[in-house]
Amino acid sequence: MPEHKQLAVAAPALPVPDDELVRRVQAGNTEAFEELVRRYERKVYNITYRLMGNEQDASEALQDAFLRAYRFIDKFQFKSSFFTWLYRIATNVSLSKLRRREKVDVVSIDQPVNEAGDLPLEIPDVKYGPEKLMKQRELRAALQKSVEELPEDYRSVVVLRDLEGLSNEEVSKVLSLSVAAVKSRLHRGRLVLREKLASYL
Amino acid sequence: MKKPKKQTADCHDCGEVEELIARYVGGDEDEELAREVLLHAQTCGECAHLLRSLKRLVHHLSLEPNCEMPAAVRRELWITIRREIHTG
Numbered sequence: 666m667p668e669h670k671q672l673a674v675a676a677p678a679l680p681v682p683d684d685e686l687v688r689r690v691q692a693g694n695t696e697a698f699e700e701l702v703r704r705y706e707r708k709v710y711n712i713t714y715r716l717m718g719n720e721q722d723a724s725e726a727l728q729d730a731f732l733r734a735y736r737f738i739d740k741f742q743f744k745s746s747f748f749t750w751l752y753r754i755a756t757n758v759s760l761s762k763l764r765r766r767e768k769v770d771v772v773s774i775d776q777p778v779n780e781a782g783d784l785p786l787e788i789p790d791v792k793y794g795p796e797k798l799m800k801q802r803e804l805r806a807a808l809q810k811s812v813e814e815l816p817e818d819y820r821s822v823v824v825l826r827d828l829e830g831l832s833n834e835e836v837s838k839v840l841s842l843s844v845a846a847v848k849s850r851l852h853r854g855r856l857v858l859r860e861k862l863a864s865y866l
Numbered sequence: 867m868k869k870p871k872k873q874t875a876d877c878h879d880c881g882e883v884e885e886l887i888a889r890y891v892g893g894d895e896d897e898e899l900a901r902e903v904l905l906h907a908q909t910c911g912e913c914a915h916l917l918r919s920l921k922r923l924v925h926h927l928s929l930e931p932n933c934e935m936p937a938a939v940r941r942e943l944w945i946t947i948r949r950e951i952h953t954g
Binding site for chain 2: 695698699702706707708710711714715720723724727728731732735736804805808809823827828830833848851852853855856858859862863865866
């Protein structure tokens with residue numbers, strides 16, 4: 666009779682909480698910081714890309730955000746969650762770069778939108794097939810472009826709240842705004858987007 | 867809370883109802899607000915359209931997939947991070 670070995674199934678290790686990783690980094694453990702980077706690199710890239718609008722600038726902002734987080738992690742006092750603190754750094758870095766970029770750009774993002782160029786054509790109601798997929802791609806492109814063209818105050822709130830899914834309270838912490846101000850900017854931003862995307866909605 | 871105006875030619879222009887609709891779509895759980903907004907939308911085509919389109923907008927935004935981080939961007943990030951933490 667074959668001998669059956671009892672296979673010991675190890676319980677999956679629970680992830681180390683962010684705060685514990687931060688404490689380890691503060692104590693000089695660089696591997697703990699690498700774990701934090703692995704944990705948040707994609708989310709932070711999402712924020713920098715959506716705020717900056719292109720890969721090159723988003724990449725620079727991503728690197729700057731993590732560098733600053735590392736250099737200033739001793740200042741982190743656990744009064745907020747680590748991700749809120751990190752998103753705040755990423756948002757501030759992106760907006761700061763954006764302001765510098767706008768100073769040298771000839772075209773301002775606040776410049777009125779060229780109607781013919783920016784408003785998509787009326788979409789026929791096609792439920793299936795390649796036409797629908799194409800229209801969905803058009804909608805996504807139009808959404809992304811319209812978000813990029815939002816004034817900075819509205820854009821940061823819309824990106825964090827509607828695209829990244831943070832709560833109003835979390836956005837208020839990231840941007841150092843009152844919850845009422847977040848709601849107000851979110852409403853205004855959505856109304857602007859709705860105008861720009863009217864033919865899709 | 868201000869009550870939405872009944873249907874008039876200028877109800878959409880004054881911005882007041884828009885603001886209430888935006889609050890409703892934004893997740894404000896005030897029951898009176900919800901009742902007033904929905905009641906008004908039943909009598910005002912323009913505001914009903916605004917309500918529908920804002921709901922669709924929020925829905926589309928929530929469905930937006932995460933951006934794919936290109937391999938080159940990730941490589942650059944890690945070069946920068948490792949240079950910083952290992953050489954200071």
